[in-house]
Amino acid sequence: MDKNGSILSVNDLKTYFQTEDGMVKAVDGISFKLEKGETLGIVGESGSGKSVTNLSVMRLIPEPPGKIVGGEIIFDGVDVRKLSIDEVRKIRGRRIAMIFQDPMTSLNPFLKISTQLMEVTRLHLGHTKEQAYQHAIKMLKTVGIPDPESRINNYPHEFSGGMRQRVMIAMALSCDPELLIADEPTTALDVTIQAQILELIKDLKARMGTSVILITHDLGVVAGMTEKIIVMYAGKVFEQARTKELFASPANPYTKGLLKSVPDPAHEQGKELYQIPGLPPDVAHLPVGCPFQERCYRVEDICRREFPPFVQINEGHHSLCHFAKEVYAESNATTLEEQI
Amino acid sequence: MAEEVRQLKGTSLWRDAWKRLLKNRLSVIGLILLVFMIIAVTIGPFIILKTTGFTADYVPSQVDEGDLVNSFPPSFQHPMGTDEAGRDLLARVLQGGRISLLVGIISTIVSLIVGVSYGAIAGYFGGRIDNIMMRIVDVFYAIPYILIVIVLLSVFGGPNAPDFITALSERIGGAGNQGMSQIFLLFFALGLVSWLTMARVVRGQVLSLKNEEFVLAARASGVSTFGIIFRHLVPNVLGPVIVYATLTVPSVMLTEAFLSFLGLGVQAPYASWGSLAADGIKNISIFPWQLIFPSVTMALTLFSLNFLGDGLRDALDPQTRKF
Numbered sequence: 001m002d003k004n005g006s007i008l009s010v011n012d013l014k015t016y017f018q019t020e021d022g023m024v025k026a027v028d029g030i031s032f033k034l035e036k037g038e039t040l041g042i043v044g045e046s047g048s049g050k051s052v053t054n055l056s057v058m059r060l061i062p063e064p065p066g067k068i069v070g071g072e073i074i075f076d077g078v079d080v081r082k083l084s085i086d087e088v089r090k091i092r093g094r095r096i097a098m099i100f101q102d103p104m105t106s107l108n109p110f111l112k113i114s115t116q117l118m119e120v121t122r123l124h125l126g127h128t129k130e131q132a133y134q135h136a137i138k139m140l141k142t143v144g145i146p147d148p149e150s151r152i153n154n155y156p157h158e159f160s161g162g163m164r165q166r167v168m169i170a171m172a173l174s175c176d177p178e179l180l181i182a183d184e185p186t187t188a189l190d191v192t193i194q195a196q197i198l199e200l201i202k203d204l205k206a207r208m209g210t211s212v213i214l215i216t217h218d219l220g221v222v223a224g225m226t227e228k229i230i231v232m233y234a235g236k237v238f239e240q241a242r243t244k245e246l247f248a249s250p251a252n253p254y255t256k257g258l259l260k261s262v263p264d265p266a267h268e269q270g271k272e273l274y275q276i277p278g279l280p281p282d283v284a285h286l287p288v289g290c291p292f293q294e295r296c297y298r299v300e301d302i303c304r305r306e307f308p309p310f311v312q313i314n315e316g317h318h319s320l321c322h323f324a325k326e327v328y329a330e331s332n333a334t335t336l337e338e339q340i
Numbered sequence: 341m342a343e344e345v346r347q348l349k350g351t352s353l354w355r356d357a358w359k360r361l362l363k364n365r366l367s368v369i370g371l372i373l374l375v376f377m378i379i380a381v382t383i384g385p386f387i388i389l390k391t392t393g394f395t396a397d398y399v400p401s402q403v404d405e406g407d408l409v410n411s412f413p414p415s416f417q418h419p420m421g422t423d424e425a426g427r428d429l430l431a432r433v434l435q436g437g438r439i440s441l442l443v444g445i446i447s448t449i450v451s452l453i454v455g456v457s458y459g460a461i462a463g464y465f466g467g468r469i470d471n472i473m474m475r476i477v478d479v480f481y482a483i484p485y486i487l488i489v490i491v492l493l494s495v496f497g498g499p500n501a502p503d504f505i506t507a508l509s510e511r512i513g514g515a516g517n518q519g520m521s522q523i524f525l526l527f528f529a530l531g532l533v534s535w536l537t538m539a540r541v542v543r544g545q546v547l548s549l550k551n552e553e554f555v556l557a558a559r560a561s562g563v564s565t566f567g568i569i570f571r572h573l574v575p576n577v578l579g580p581v582i583v584y585a586t587l588t589v590p591s592v593m594l595t596e597a598f599l600s601f602l603g604l605g606v607q608a609p610y611a612s613w614g615s616l617a618a619d620g621i622k623n624i625s626i627f628p629w630q631l632i633f634p635s636v637t638m639a640l641t642l643f644s645l646n647f648l649g650d651g652l653r654d655a656l657d658p659q660t661r662k663f
Contacts, residue, residue: 058560064467093561100560105553110575119571120561171561 006074007179007211008034008057013071015049015056018064022284026052028235029071034179034228039205039212041222041243043258044232045280050215053232054181058096059088076178094124097172101184103164107156113140114152117171124175139170143200162193166200173204180205181213186221198225219262223247228316231255234281234291237310241317251311251319251328253296290322298323357579360655367651370644377641381437388431392417414629421629423619433634436611440638443526443612444593448585450531451592455538456581460569462539463546474543477536485533489595492529493522493604522607526599530592541584545577579656586649590642597638613638 015027027049034040042050055061056068059080073080075096080088100106108116117136121127127135133152140148143166156164165185172180182201186194202225205212216222222229222243229246231239231254239252250256257276278295287293290303302322311324321327361367414421420429462473549555550573558572597614599605606612611619613634620631 060556060559089562089564091562092559093563098557098560100553100557102553106557108554108558108572108576110578111572119558119563119567123562123567168557 006033007036007076008213009072009074010053010057011072011074013053013056013073014069015052015061015066016069017066019284024284025235025286026066026283027056030232030235030237031071032228032230032237032240034211034213036178036211037209038228039214039226041226041229042213042215042232043217043219043222043229045217047280047283048232049235049283050217050232051183052235054098054183054213054215057181058092058098059083059085060092090124093120093172093177094175095177096179096181097175097177099165099168099172099180099182099185102188103161103168104188106168107164109156111155112152113154113156113159113167117152117167117174120171121174135174136170139174140167142173142204143167143170145170161189162196165189165193165197169197169200169204173208173210176208177210179211179213181215183215184217185214186218187216194221201225219258231258234283234286236291236320237318238292238321239319241313241319245317249328249331251313251317251324251331252321253298253323253327254292255319256327256331257295257297298327357652357655361651364651364654366647367655370647370651373640373644374648377437377637377644378441381434381441384434385431385438388428388434392428413627420633421627423616423630424623424627429616429630429633432611432616433613433637436613436616436634437637437641439523439606439610439612440593440596440614441641443523443530443596443606444589446527447530447534447592447596448588450527451535451538451588452581452585454531455535456542456574456577458535459539459542459544460546460574460577463543464550464565464569464573466547466550470543474540477539480533480536486595486598488533489529489599490604492532493525493599496525522605523610526596526605530595534588534592538581538584538588541580542577545580546573549573549576583649583653583656586645586652590645590649593638593642593645 009032011031013027013030014025017024017026030049030053032040042053044050052061052066057073057075057080059068061068068081071081075091080091083091107113114133114136117139118127118129118132121132121135122129125135137148137152140152145151145163145166151159156167159167169185180201185201186197189197198221201212201214204210212225214222214225226243229239229241229243230237231246231252233254239246239250239255241251246255247259250259254276257274260274261276263273276295281287281291281294287304288307289305290296290299290308293299293303296303300322306322308320308322308324310318310320312318313324313328319328361371418428418430420433423429423432458473458477462470546569555568555572558568563572593613596605596612597617600612600614601618603615603618606615608615616634617631617638620627620629620634624631
């Protein structure tokens with residue numbers, strides 16, 4: 001932990017990809033801080049740079065074509081970018097663990113669950129075979145796999161999607177990491193299982209005191225889980241705020257659009273669901289000015305000319321918009337319905 | 341209850357494949373024949389020695405020095421007849437089978453180790469490393485491999501064997517054993533040329549597997565590159581590798597027979613099916629059994645290996661299975 005008490009602080013991170021189409025700035029100058037024991041949500045559309053941010057934190061960006069070109073990633077007082085690959089490997093899985101989107105493909109189909117669970121602890125905690133086996137059973141029990149003693153010898157294809165995700169969580173948490181990165185952990189699961197998995201992550205987080213970064217494009221998921229939210233768009237942080245504040249009074253037109261696009265079964269019966277017009281921009285060829293200009297409901301001339309400033313609304317609430325203060329005031333004055 | 345127990349036990353992909361293999365009649369026959377052949381060449385010579393006292397090199401005493409013809413047709417005493425020196429052919433065929441199967445299996449293991457590691461490394465690292473490594477394979481491919489083997493065998497054969505091969509064969513076969521070092525040279529030479537296709541097969545598989553999410557997951561949990569290649573990727577390519585290996589064994593055995601037939605391979609006092617056939621062909625019109633028995637035994641073994649390989653391919657790769 002560094003002097004400010006944050007477990008992870010990312011400063012002006014830039015990860016670019018060299019493609020035939022030119023330089024893609026997948027993540028372009030992102031900064032955030034995660035305090036110990038806190039949960040941070042990262043929200044955004046596909047291609048907004050959520051996953052790349054977290055792969056950068058673990059130094060898992062494939063090089064080439066990708067490269068972290070600038071910024072700092074301070075994990076527990078150490079800049080991950082300055083570590084050798086061997087030192088990074090000691091952090092991966094041991095101190096920062098990751099859960100992936102699709103549990104169907106993130107387990108090795110040819111290895112038993114036991115082999116895969118034991119590998120991590122034998123690698124990082126120096127367990128013997130027997131210790132690792134017992135630990136694996138214990139972890140399966142923790143994540144709520146029934147009859148772990150015999151299930152441990154099964155192969156991944158014998159588990160359902162939800163159970164595989166539980167196994168992934170067991171694997172991620174088996175070394176008791178300080179930071180857990182969950183990259184869309186519920187996207188590939190059906191709704192009833194989603195709730196269970198989120199409940200499980202929440203519960204384990206509370207019990208083990210792990211800090212969590214939850215990446216998702218589902219605002220409903222982050223609402224009940226996180227303390228802070230970052231909204232990403234085209235490789236930039238568009239808005240950053242405490243969860244309650246972000247939902248109550250967003251200060252960015254994009255966040256508003258996102259919030260309005262969440263289906264609400266209680267209201268809007270028979271009404272067509274709102275969607276933000278247009279498509280996310282091609283990150284290789286961003287327009288001059290604000291990347292969101294084409295889709296924004298209150299676009300003005302200045303948005304097409306100048307890149308918007310990162311405005312501070314209040315302590316811990318920032319928004320990337322020329323009219324951040326106005327949007328914020330609107331949000332406080334009226335409901336979402338009347339604005340867009 | 342029994343149903344429940346079976347369900348919890350976990351069916352691996354291997355067990356599934358085994359079930360499918362057992363449904364294929366030809367490969368089951370091949371498998372049985374092959375197992376029988378391996379048992380026969382392993383313990384057969386001992387049984388013959390115990391029951392009749394014949395060994396592969398034993399010239400029975402009743403063979404009279406002045407007698408011009410020592411070749412006896414198959415009889416109760418000599419089920420396969422005798423060769424032109426009067427030695428029991430059954431004992432010689434079994435002894436030769438040992439060498440032939442050993443050459444086939446050991447060369448395949450050599451090619452397996454070299455080919456799988458080479459291909460997996462090239463495929464996983466990709467880019468320039470892959471390019472260089474696979475061009476080397478291409479160059480090797482372009483040289484006729486029989487030529488390489490013949491050159492290797494004639495340059496290093498006999499007393500010119502390189503030190504490490506002599507050392508290896510002395511450790512196993514005893515000092516001053518030139519025939520043995522020739523056999524080891526054969527293992528080496530055949531293994532050296534048969535890994536190329538294996539490397540290509542594995543590389544292709546690894547190339548498509550390395551972008552799977554489980555590889556990323558393994559990297560994210562701190563597994564080293566070596567661990568990812570050999571603990572996570574290699575088990576996933578074992579299916580095609582096993583199939584290809586079962587098909588390599590007969591092709592290596594055939595090459596060995598061909599070389600021995602030409603007199604380049606296994607040399608006296610050792611025999612292999614190839615050299616036995618070469619001895620037999622001299623007397624084909626008068627003593628046909630001297631050619632027929634070694635050749636038929638070898639053909640049967642090759643058949644069963646090929647059938648088994650075909651069956652394994654169908655069993656391990658259900659997508660290509662005929663319904």
